[in-house]
Amino acid sequence: MIHIAxxxxxxxFLAAPAGRRLASHLSAHLSPLQVVWxxxxxxxxxxxxxxxxxxxxxxxGATHLHAVAASAHLLTPLSLLAPLGGGSPDAxxxxxxxxxxxxxxxxARLVRGARRRWTQLRRAGRLAxxxxxxxVVLPDEHPDAYALPGSPGRIVVTTGMLRALSPPEREVLIAHERAHLRERHHLFTAVVDLAGLCHPALRTLREPLAYALERSADESAARAVxxxxxxxxxxGRAALATRASAAAGRARPGLALxxxxxPVPRRVAALLGHGTGARPARPLARRAAALALVACVTLSAGASLxxxxxxxxxxEVAQGESR
Incomplete structure (x- = not known):
């Protein structure tokens, strides 16, 4: 058991590169929402x-404790049994x-992380x-816009952002943020963030997930307008306006989207049909990355079982020997 566990x-550690590759090869054949899930x-x-x-x-190791062995009616510690292949007792x-x-x-990290996310969600709900x-239009000269989850959620836009965009572009921005709220993207980020607290390698999935979420909202906005x-x-214009001002470093409420x-250039290129960046999407790489993630989950579940x-x-063997 010890070896397979x-x-x-x-x-x-194998899922991280597969997740990044999958997010970098989004296309019509593999929608951003499918990648998010x-x-x-x-x-x-x-x-x-x-x-x-x-x-x-x-x-x-716990079966070496007399109280544990007695409660399970074990005579021989599990580590000394052949089916478990546990090695020496000290090891x-x-x-x-x-x-x-x-x-x-x-x-402990998971409890603190879940409590922090819950506090942020309640604070966002109160603000909404x-x-x-x-x-919600904020009287602020710095261009900014974000979705604030809640029941119901709100779309927050500053007057600076409204002035930076034309009326049709404002519709796009609102449709983008509305998609974040409608599809509850904050819940997906919460799951991946909490998973990263259970295993450090899973933190690297946060970046490809964030990109897939933005691409999903982009596609929803494109369909809406x-x-x-x-x-x-x-x-592109909203990103330029935000980066040209001090808004990029301004603090937003927790869970704001x-x-x-x-990566805005990649998002823009994908919307214009130029792939996802410097290299075109490859179906084989896309399928390989998706299959790799499925294989990782299957292997992990199978090994645990x-x-x-x-x-x-x-x-059962130990209990049989004890009898």
Whole structure:
């Protein structure tokens, strides 16, 4: 069990490059929303697999404690049984202690992260409730625009941003932010952020997810206004206006989803039909990256289940010897 339980802890390191490649090869054949779901499910699945692996690694070492062995009616510690292949007792105990410390550390980080996200969501909800109507215009000369999640959410735009855009471009901006609220993009970012607290390698999925979310909102805005060129023009002009002012460094409320986030040149190029950047999208690379993510989740889940099954068999053997 100990050997196979390492797999869910190592697989997340393989998912990071696959996630970046998948996000860099978005196309009509693989929509941004599909990529968003794939990255989110991958992060959640791999986080669950690594957490289960840590918990399973604790059990063999814990059976060396008399109280644990007695409560499970074990006569022989699990690490000494052939089905588990646990090695020497000292090594198994050391692994159990390390796994327990890591699991406690991850649990503490996860609780703090979930509490922080919940606090931000409640604060955003209060700010949204105080505003009247879906659109909130702030009297601020610095161009800025973002979606503020809540029940219901609000779209916040400064007067500086409104002056920087033409009326049709303002419609694009509002449609983009409305897509963020309608599709609840803040929940996807929350899942991936919390998964990153369970395993450090999963933090690298945050960047490709953010890009896929922006591309999804871009496509929704383009459909709403009926022009991809206008959408690309509005996003580019809004980004230039934001970066040309001090707004880029201004603090936004927690969970705010700005319209000018991510690699704007790549977003504009994708809307104009020039691929996603310097190189065109390749179907083979796209499929390989998607299959790699699916394989990572499958491998992690399979290894966790196999380790749990081995543990169950080992406990039955130990109980049989005790009788």
């Amino acid at each position: 390492w797999l869910p802890l190592l697989v997340p 794939l990255l989110t499910v991958t992060a959640a699945g791999l986080a669950a697999g690594s957490t289960c692996a840590l918990a399973l690694l604790i059990v063999p 198994v105990i050391a692994i159990a202690v390390t796994a327990g410390a890591l699991l406690a550390w991850c649990a 409730a105080e505003a009247g109507g879906e659109l 009926g022009s991809r060129r206008l959408t690309a023009q509005a996003i 700005p319209a000018t986030a991510g 196999q380790a749990a099954d081995d543990l169950h068999d080992g406990i």
